[in-house]
Amino acid sequence: MKILQAKEVTKRFGELAAVKDLTFEVEKGEIFGIAGPNGSGKTTLFNLISGVYSGSGDIIFEGENIHGLRPFQVCHKGVARTFQIPILFPSITVYDNIRVGAHFGVLKGKNEKERINEVIDFVGLRGRENIVAEHVDLFDKRLTMLAGALATQPRLLLVDEPIAGLSPREVRDSVALFQKINRELGITIIIIEHLMKVLVEVSHRLMIINNGEKICIGPPEEVTQNKEVIEVYLGG
Template identity: 50%
Template sequence: MEEVKMLKAINITKRFGALAAVNDLSFEVEAGQVFGIAGPNGAGKSTLYNLITGFYKYEGKIEFDGKNISGLPTHKIARLGISRTFQIPQIFESLTVEESVNLGCRFGNSGKYDPGYSEEMISFASLKNECSNNTSLLNLLGKKRLMIAAALATKPKILMVDEPMAGLNASEINQMTNLIKKINQDLNTTVIIIEHFMKVLTELANPILVIQNGTEICTGTPEEITSNPEVIECYLGDTHDA
């Protein structure tokens, strides 16, 4: 009997007019993995996230935990157990940190509001000291932590993070890297991560899918990816050691 994958994309395609932002793409994510997605700007990475989470209609099929989720609205996909963050922080600036995470908790896939779990996720994301602060007062790292805490408060099976290191300094990147490792290891949550910094991605993720123009170039281990000539040509180039 074939093992059920946590997430399975089967020949998915998304066109915007004549442009195929995602083109006949297939891949599988297993439970417990940190699954990486890489590619140059405009490769279709964020569009792919929007397909998985129900923002756009598309050709092909996506299965989550053995169920076909193609065509489902975003809120139903979230309540099944897929949560995401955004490259540019999307937060409720009129709310406090606590209120924002509570909102995620109320929306969660369990259907039961658990304020204790909400508090736990605030602490987990190192936001306890900012709990009563308005979210607009957070710095960039704080806003990224907040998005993660609110997403985790829904008790997802998969957390999808979109370029979490963008705009952070070296110290903040290290903190965010450690947080993502803890999400995967301590919370036993499957993580899908889009990340531009290849050194960070190869430290966190295995396997890694590399796409260009919405099409798969290759999927493999960090070692296989960073030694692949096509990947080096299209994406790494002179930034491989950056």
């Protein structure tokens, strides 16, 4: 079953087509990796899916076209995201930052406090939840942002370069955490990442884009052997 279908999605900034006629599908339950050179349109694609921008074409989530909805509406439908550069309120605690995230999403079901405490344990922030956000390190800032997204109880999670600048150990922990989110919570994940080794390890399928266009999609072992991918992205 497809959880997301993008059909001929295009976003222009003046003359520049940052995303161009992009068509692809994401299966429910998979970890779907996206890579491509700097400026190839990866973050713009996330901005389109999450309602930050709207362009042309269809973005179908669980059978419903969500293209053009506002970000909070997309979140209420069950899609959450994290940002390439951690977006947090620096002067409030980790806990309160997660609460802001939780507020953005669905408010039915479990009470908010319970949801927040669950995600704090799940991502491994317990013990650091009362620290003011500007005083935690980059890894914990990323975990805070991720926890806020998880607290909205998404069925699809978009993560934009979650491991850039982390230590090898933090990278390993991040990979394990994404796999745990996928397996234990049953959340479908789309992950943008430059480090191919990590992307290949974590993804069930991969899509490589260049200049806003899809150049290859498939299982990691196939994509990394693709001639055009080697040419434009991996280096020959």
